[in-house]
Amino acid sequence: METGYLVLETGDVFEGALIGKNKASMGEVVFNTSMTGYQEILTDPSYAGQIVTFCYPLVGNYGINLFDNESAKLHLEGAVISDLCMAPSHYQSIKAFSEHLEANGVACLTGVDTRAIVKKIRHHGTMKAIITQSLDKSLMKSFVHDPVFNTSMVKKVSVKKIKQYEGSGPHIALFDYGYKKSMLDALVNAGCKVTVVPYCTTFPEIQSLNPDGVMFSNGPGDPAALKPMLPEIKKITERYPSLGICLGHQLIALAYGAETNKLLFGHRGGNHPVKEIESGKVWITSQNHSYVVTDKSIDQEIFDITYVNVNDQSIEGLKHKKLPIETVQFHPEAHPGPDDTQYIFERFLNTIRNAGEMKHAITY
Numbered sequence: 179m180e181t182g183y184l185v186l187e188t189g190d191v192f193e194g195a196l197i198g199k200n201k202a203s204m205g206e207v208v209f210n211t212s213m214t215g216y217q218e219i220l221t222d223p224s225y226a227g228q229i230v231t232f233c234y235p236l237v238g239n240y241g242i243n244l245f246d247n248e249s250a251k252l253h254l255e256g257a258v259i260s261d262l263c264m265a266p267s268h269y270q271s272i273k274a275f276s277e278h279l280e281a282n283g284v285a286c287l288t289g290v291d292t293r294a295i296v297k298k299i300r301h302h303g304t305m306k307a308i309i310t311q312s313l314d315k316s317l318m319k320s321f322v323h324d325p326v327f328n329t330s331m332v333k334k335v336s337v338k339k340i341k342q343y344e345g346s347g348p349h350i351a352l353f354d355y356g357y358k359k360s361m362l363d364a365l366v367n368a369g370c371k372v373t374v375v376p377y378c379t380t381f382p383e384i385q386s387l388n389p390d391g392v393m394f395s396n397g398p399g400d401p402a403a404l405k406p407m408l409p410e411i412k413k414i415t416e417r418y419p420s421l422g423i424c425l426g427h428q429l430i431a432l433a434y435g436a437e438t439n440k441l442l443f444g445h446r447g448g449n450h451p452v453k454e455i456e457s458g459k460v461w462i463t464s465q466n467h468s469y470v471v472t473d474k475s476i477d478q479e480i481f482d483i484t485y486v487n488v489n490d491q492s493i494e495g496l497k498h499k500k501l502p503i504e505t506v507q508f509h510p511e512a513h514p515g516p517d518d519t520q521y522i523f524e525r526f527l528n529t530i531r532n533a534g535e536m537k538h539a540i541t542y
């Protein structure tokens with residue numbers, strides 16, 4: 179293995195061993211506190227443009243299997259690991275983490291003090307970083323010119339054409355902003371027919387599919403980058419029972435006039451406690467996001483706040499007061515992390531079953 183470096187925007191340099199892609203890789207450095215689930219994290223499209231620091235010290239010990247991919251590709255820009263296991267042991271393992279990254283051209287720096295990196299991120303916030311083989315000065319200049327931080331990555335990860343999955347239950351249009359397969363699985367396993375649609379699908383295009391409900395998926399980047407789509411999202415949610423998850427939640431809130439802001443270092447992990455306001459119950463949730471809906475920007479004439487984060491009181495869920503629209507910031511589909519909040523999918527499907535008459539409530 180060759181020597182490599184993680185260089186942060188602050189100028190801090192961490193030396194380690196480089197595997198995967200041997201040239202420079204740039205992204206926004208974030209950290210994830212999950213103890214397992216590295217394969218799901220590698221393939222979650224919401225990590226596009228990011229370098230993920232794994233907080234759990236041992237990664238790769240159970241290898242890579244055929245079942246845990248959340249999408250067909252690895253989307254992250256790079257991985258930073260304390261202790262990478264090169265000889266995995268698990269009956270389902272088909273290859274090692276290092277082989278998987280090498281085959282997919284993703285840079286990985288291992289043998290670094292990830293605790294020190296996490297401390298930097300917690301203090302300065304998520305920031306630009308490079309995984310590199312050389313400490314060439316010209317590389318550092320590219321921090322200033324990185325397009326990744328200015329454009330929407332949703333376009334890159336979304337399907338280009340609609341894709342259908344047959345089922346005998348309700349028909350759901352699933353907006354693909356970079357959806358995780360577990361989200362599709364939750365619907366298909368419940369018997370739904372699912373039509374996955376590109377991120378830029380308009381209201382008339384959704385109407386022509388005649389769905390019973392619409393789901394707005396997770397996805398990478400700043401939700402504000404999808405501003406041109408907000409009027410369409412508003413019309414769609416006024417017409418069809420809707421569920422928004424993570425980026426989908428943020429977009430629905432924006433469409434109804436709320437604002438989003440960026441947390442200092444986000445929530446990424448498998449044990450984020452979230453309080454359900456109505457029942458007072460605390461659910462342990464899977465999370466992966468930087469942005470949140472700004473609480474003061476929510477019009478409480480339009481939305482009830484349904485969930486809040488126990489650690490920082492940030493908004494974790496909304497419910498429209500009149501229309502069947504529900505949104506959650508966390509990931510009920512889990513993978514990785516606990517599936518305690520899977521009931522949100524069941525509730526959505528029950529809402530659809532009870533909402534038949536609403537179809538004609540608002541017409542255009």
Ligand SMILES: NC(=O)CC[C@H](N)C(=O)O
Pocket residue numbers: 224395396397398399400401423424425426466467468469470
């Ligand atoms: N997982 C997601 O959908 C993330 C949403 C958004 N990209 C954020 O970071 O907040």
